[in-house]
Amino acid sequence: MFGLQKKDTNLLLIVIALTMLAPFILNPFPTDSGLAQFNAGYPDLMQRFVIFGIFAIGFNILFGLTGYLSFGHAAFLGVGSYSAVWMFKLLSMNILPAIILSVVIAGLFSLLIGWISLRRTGIYFSILTLAFAQMSFALAYSVLTPITNGETGLQITLDDPRILGISQTADGSIPVTNLFGMEMRATTDLALGAWSFTFSMGYYVCAVLMILAFYMSIRIFRSPFGMMLRAIKSNQTRMNYTGLNPKPYTLAAFVISGMYAGLAGGLMASMDPLAGAERMQWTASGEVVLMTILGGAGTLIGPVLGAGMIKYFENIFSKINDNVLHTWFSFMPDGLENLMVGILHPFVGKGWHLTLGIIFMLVVAFLPGGLVEGGQRIGRMFGRKKPTDDTSAKTEPAE
């Protein structure tokens, strides 16, 4: 189906099902229960899951296939966001032109940076991309203030021209982002007994685009182009003496992953129409590296899992403060309760980075294939032939 092998079709169908049913899957706990704070099914977070999923899928096309580790991909995400907000200011609040411009500008920008950075390999390539991204960040933060609005960040205002739309609504407020009239912030609530589920327009737009992005990445992985990228990672010498020029292949992968980042940035701005320089900072570039490695670099589904995991930690774990811990352990005698809270305190709330760091270390040390490898091992333990989230890098073109 869809021109894919059976295994890939199954994987795609699973991803479609999971993303479409995410509002249910991510809200497993009744609204009033103590566990409700582990629910991740609210629009803002679900949107972030799929947007960062797109970012990581794209990053994996470069890093997972060619092994070139870019430390500057947040720059393309940031450029995408700025482009989208400018479209909202100048053209209209429709997200379609905004997203198209995000992808195009991010593509051009990555062509320039990739063309220069790919003169080097290994650590020098990484440093070059990092330097470019930090330069972009500095430019956005100060020098280019007329375009980026500096530290405040770029926002839409009541007196933006919006030549194809309206500057302000009838009641004098700022119009909202929409797709041909369907507002991104629109939500529908569904209450089922003690449970409540929220369906957000914005989430479904992002989810559909992520599915498309995922489908494109499967096609790239299985194509001659994808095979060439893996060959580059494997042995550039042989590649050269086989009559192939690795440079344009790597550059194409770089630009494609830059365009994915631009799409993610454009979507971010479409959900919440502002763009700030901090989106381009090196921590943001590092985050997508972590997502990809955590999930499993070079696997199809790994980056999406990694993105989900990190965003879940960032948004859910970080909210568990001492008060919450005290309510959890309130059944214990006071001394013991305080002890438990004291032990857990560094790992939750503001300390979520610590927990994530430990998990990351464990994964890299014991599961070099990331969460996907973990899943495969569990699958094998239960004697199944192969888990469905199997990947790609290992598939051979047999008949």
Add this chain to the structure above:
Amino acid sequence: MGILEVKDVGKRFGGLKALSDVNLSVAENTCHAIIGPNGAGKSTLLNCLVGKLIPDTGSVMFDGQSVLGRSPHEINQMGISRVFQTPEIFSDLSVMENMMIPLFARRDGAYRLHAYHSVLSEAELVTKAEQMLADVNMLDKRNMHTASMSRGDKRRLEMAMCLIQEPKLLLLDEPTAGMARADTNNTIDLLKQIKDSRNITIAIIEHDMHVVFSLADRITVLAQGTPLVEDVPEKIKGHPKVKEAYLGETAHA
């Protein structure tokens, strides 16, 4: 005028004269062997032919065009394929994928972006790759990962990858080193058969005299970076200078 013309080539590494005044002419559709003691400069000479090294002096013409200043992939696209002294293959890829890459390179040139269709849908290329694998007795290993293969298998695979490109000139740097006797004989048979059935010129570096005398139409003896003699195999066998070169080496060792 041969398909490969090497004129007055010299190459130094710092103070070491690795090659000096090398002249070599390889006629089309022949097999030319280059022999000589260790460190004679044989691999260095090949490196100068494929763009890995640029000679300090002299010229290298292939098929009427200079190869100097061209990058390795351009030289390969001119029709020269090379097997390395230590096998260079794609060790993260399967045997079959290793075969598909040179096929794509031959069909599509140095760069073509096919990002949408599956590798598996290239039925014609897949069939070709399978035939070649059958020729080198590796069809049963088609889905194997190459990292775990024996050195001999890696060499056979590398040779198959070069042969499938149907090059005009095939350069072999000790293709049978590390192979079992039986595999060596298979390789000789394969090369003989390819030489007879296709238009191909072969330049081979080899220490195994059995291989050299089974295949070569002409032999050049290289010692200390300079050709000592060049002649047909029968004349080389008992040549005093050759004995001297090799005995000299043994004396050093």
